[in-house]
Amino acid sequence: MTQQNMTASTIGSRALATALDAVSTMGQTGHTMTLTSPNSAILNTESHRNGLGEDKIRQIFVAMIEAEQ
Numbered sequence: 001m002t003q004q005n006m007t008a009s010t011i012g013s014r015a016l017a018t019a020l021d022a023v024s025t026m027g028q029t030g031h032t033m034t035l036t037s038p039n040s041a042i043l044n045t046e047s048h049r050n051g052l053g054e055d056k057i058r059q060i061f062v063a064m065i066e067a068e069q
Contacts, residue, residue, distance in 0.1 A: 034065055 038061040043054050052060075 034068075035061075036065075037061060 037058055042061070043057055
């Protein structure tokens with residue numbers, strides 16, 4: 001069992017290191033990561049605050065992202 005855990009841990013560590021390298025490289029190129037749609041926190045906060053439905057908030061969010069590109 002210990003051998004299996006060590007192997008899974010090693011694989012996880014390598015995957016994390018690879019992911020961190022990719023994110024670091026992307027940061028060096030000037031690219032940024034942006035959500036493709038609003039997360040649940042955005043939807044919950046905005047819809048309660050202004051009475052807009054999820055569909056309208058998603059439309060506004062996508063329009064904002066497209067305007068920035």
